[in-house]
Amino acid sequence: MREFNIGIIGLGNIGLEVYKNIKKNSSDIKKKTGFKLNILKVSAKNLRKKRGIKIPNKLLEKNYLEIIKNPKINIVVELIGGADGIAKKVVFDSIKNKKHVVTANKALIAKHGDQLSILAEKNGVNLLFEAAVGGGIPIIRSIKQGLIANKLHHIYGILNGTTNYILTEMEKRNLNFKDVLKDAQKLGYAEANPTADVDGHDAAAKISILSSIGFGTKIINNGFLVEGIRKIEIEDIKFAKDLGYKIKLLAISERLGKYIKQRVHPCLIPINLDVANIDNVTNAIVVDGNPIGRTIYEGPGAGKGPTSSAVISDITSIMLGNDEFSFGLSPSAKKNVHLFNFNNHISKYYIRFLTKDVPGVLSTITSNLAKNKISVANLIQEPSNNGNANVMLITHFSKESNIQRVLKNLNKQKKLFKKIVMIRVRDLKKL
Ligand code: HSE
Numbered sequence: 001m002r003e004f005n006i007g008i009i010g011l012g013n014i015g016l017e018v019y020k021n022i023k024k025n026s027s028d029i030k031k032k033t034g035f036k037l038n039i040l041k042v043s044a045k046n047l048r049k050k051r052g053i054k055i056p057n058k059l060l061e062k063n064y065l066e067i068i069k070n071p072k073i074n075i076v077v078e079l080i081g082g083a084d085g086i087a088k089k090v091v092f093d094s095i096k097n098k099k100h101v102v103t104a105n106k107a108l109i110a111k112h113g114d115q116l117s118i119l120a121e122k123n124g125v126n127l128l129f130e131a132a133v134g135g136g137i138p139i140i141r142s143i144k145q146g147l148i149a150n151k152l153h154h155i156y157g158i159l160n161g162t163t164n165y166i167l168t169e170m171e172k173r174n175l176n177f178k179d180v181l182k183d184a185q186k187l188g189y190a191e192a193n194p195t196a197d198v199d200g201h202d203a204a205a206k207i208s209i210l211s212s213i214g215f216g217t218k219i220i221n222n223g224f225l226v227e228g229i230r231k232i233e234i235e236d237i238k239f240a241k242d243l244g245y246k247i248k249l250l251a252i253s254e255r256l257g258k259y260i261k262q263r264v265h266p267c268l269i270p271i272n273l274d275v276a277n278i279d280n281v282t283n284a285i286v287v288d289g290n291p292i293g294r295t296i297y298e299g300p301g302a303g304k305g306p307t308s309s310a311v312i313s314d315i316t317s318i319m320l321g322n323d324e325f326s327f328g329l330s331p332s333a334k335k336n337v338h339l340f341n342f343n344n345h346i347s348k349y350y351i352r353f354l355t356k357d358v359p360g361v362l363s364t365i366t367s368n369l370a371k372n373k374i375s376v377a378n379l380i381q382e383p384s385n386n387g388n389a390n391v392m393l394i395t396h397f398s399k400e401s402n403i404q405r406v407l408k409n410l411n412k413q414k415k416l417f418k419k420i421v422m423i424r425v426r427d428l429k430k431l
Pocket of ligand 1: 132135159160161162163197202301302303
């Protein structure tokens with residue numbers, strides 16, 4: 001066969017960009033792969049929508065089911081999104097019809113990736129999803145192929161551009177979360193329903209995928225800690241800065257013997273740590289393993305250009321005959337997961353109490369900490385409005401379960417504590 005035919009299902013921002021970039025670069029693709037790449041069909045919910053370019057009528061397919069059945073199509077490109085619904089049907093049925101599949105759909109892969117990779121192997125086709133993690137950064141192929149000789153033990157980074165943009169703007173413009181979110185929505189950086197990004201679910205799906213690839217385990221797609229950035233206020237960012245920290249939403253996965261410790265939560269990170277200065281929508285991922293040591297990958301984590309770059313890289317990888325396993329190893333070789341019990345996590349903790357400025361507040365806080373074997377490293381109090389005060393502290397290394405017990409006790413005292421914000425501190429000495 002001297003040519004490949006693809007069908008693109010989903011013509012939103014990304015689908016359209018993939019279409020345009022394949023058209024624009026078709027002669028380069030031919031030179032670099034040795035094959036001609038034809039877009040045989042495209043399908044979208046509304047084919048009549050104005051898209052600013054003319055797509056020939058013969059390419060337009062009203063019914064996506066015709067694409068996944070079309071015997072001339074070798075590769076189906078799913079760009080609809082969503083863990084279930086049409087996207088799921090497209091991907092499952094295409095593979096059953098022995099078509100290679102390329103998708104940018106992290107939610108679908110995080111939820112159904114194990115099952116899909118088994119199906120792909122059974123049907124002798126590729127299922128590739130480079131665009132699902134880190135936008136344009138070729139992180140999946142780097143781990144699967146570039147680092148194939150390594151045993152990885154640590155993968156972490158900033159995997160969500162929207163939240164990184166919000167945190168950057170909060171700091172730059174001295175604004176609160178809600179105000180920056182509103183602006184970000186107006187500018188199109190955040191979705192009208194921002195939950196997937198701001199509550200950490202998007203980053204969670206991405207670290208689930210990387211963790212499975214990096215550690216050769218089945219996908220952990222629930223039961224692990226996922227916290228977003230809604231609770232963070234400008235006071236937290238300022239206090240962190242005064243102590244030499246930045247606040248970032250990190251997705252982290254570590255291999256600790258047979259255990260995988262995977263989580264997503266905001267962190268105070270030392271200003272001189274690699275990912276502390278990755279701002280705006282940029283993503284950065286640190287991958288640590290033996291024998292290579294520590295490597296960092298940085299680049300645009302979202303947007304139509306970077307995402308289309310990753311999608312086309314998957315398509316051409318199939319054309320080049322790279323018979324890749326979806327997760328870097330045969331699905332039957334994937335190990336079962338033993339998830340680390342996060343109650344045993346050890347960290348320094350930042351805690352801010354918005355409290356009534358009355359006698360006894362500090363002693364209530366410190367006696368609760370002492371009772372739970374938590375020792376304070378830094379403490380500062382600043383008056384706030386209406387007779388309130390912010391008491392902010394950083395603990396020495398403490399156990400998560402002890403911190404949770406303190407938070408539970410003090411959160412019950414509603415008359416005294418109006419708000420309690422806890423953020424874990426990522427200290428270089430103990431990652
Ligand atoms: N919503 C994602 C982000 C981009 O903000 O990073 C797509 O993965």
